[in-house]
Amino acid sequence: MTTDVESNGSDNNRVHNTNTQEEKERQTRGEIRNLNEIPTSLFYWNVAASVFQFVQAAVLFYLSSQADTKWFWYVFYPASFEDRDENPEEFGRPGAEQVATFSVTWYSAAFIVLSGIDHLICAVFRPTYEYYIARHQNPFRWAEYALSASLMRVMIAQLCGITDIHLLFTIFALCALTMLLGGIHESVNAKARADGFQQNWYPFVVSWIAHLASWMPIVNYFFVAVKRGDPPNFVWSIIFILFFLDGTFAALFSLQWCKVWKFKDYVFGEKGFILLSFTAKALLAWINYGGGSR
Known part of the structure; x- marks a missing residue:
């Protein structure tokens, strides 16, 4: 009799555990229930950012074509x-x-025009863009970052004295991987963020491995150049500004996905990325042009 009761209790526990597991699977699968509301202003933010970036890019392309300095x-x-x-x-x-041979001033024009193309795509393909924003994702942003941020990283690597084309390609690839892992984090955790489930932070943590690996040779070459007294003042400016801006992007991402303060609203964080993206790139582009054209 006791054995039968224990057996029934064990069966009930297994059924309960199975139901709990099935419930968890239902939570992590399926359509997102809590969609973001998309304000009309977000469309105009992208239009304004696109125009701003394309005007800058046109000026930088012209100025770069006049530059004589070669790396x-x-x-x-x-x-x-x-x-x-x-x-x-x-x-x-x-x-x-x-x-x-290559003039590093072209990097400035290249990553500015990539940023402009990203914002233009978000404006032109507004329904698709807003579909993803409503679901706590922006794959357009991460695709653009994979290219533009990687070019910025290669730019600073060259300014610090890295001339090996294979090492520059590796730095580009590691930075691109960092950005793409950010997109994977959004894709994997969109439903969890929207509907209040536990997030999987594994992609975000792994992205730091690629991020730090891309910086290691740059920092090494930079401090060797410092020891020799080689780097011009603008290189000091760019490397520390880029360090700071890298940190602000990571901080903004963390605030958005930890839902801190107003960043609980995904759209608020998206506007922050738009603002930070084109202001940060503009600053870097002009510092780079001013120094790289000497």
Whole structure:
């Protein structure tokens, strides 16, 4: 008799646990119940930002075309196997080979125009943009950041003395991965944020690995240049401004997704990203142009 009661109790617990698990799965699947209200002003914010960025981009493209200062891209391949017998002490030592010259002022125009294109897309494809904003996501932003933020990172890397084209590509890829992980965090946690469930912060945490990895060679080259007394004043300005602005983007993202103060409203955070994005990029673009054209 006791065994039957215990068996029934165990079965009830299993049923309860199964129901609880099914409820959790229903919570994490399906359509978002609590959609954001989209104010008309958000459309005009994107239009204004787009116009502002395109005007700046036009000016910067013109000024960059007049700049004479060139920076170099190199590859550093080791010595050939054929030279191993003749010069064994030189084997494996990398030799610099110039592959291109490039004015860093073009970076300014490039990431400003990318920002303008992003805001233009958000305005032109307004229904799609607002569909995602209502559901606590903006994939357009993260696609643009993956390109523009990565170009900014490569820009500061070159200004700090990194000339290896393969290392510059790796820095670009790591920064792009950081931004795309931000988009993945939104996609994975949109329903959780909207409907009050526990979020999965794994993508956000992992993004810091790629973020810090992209900064490590830049910081190393920067302080080696400082030790040698090489970097001009504008490089000091850019690296610390970029450090600060990187921190503000991360802080804004955290406030938005932790739903702190007015950032509980996703749209409030979206406006913050629009404002911070085009002001930050404008500041960096003009500092870079002023210094890189010398």
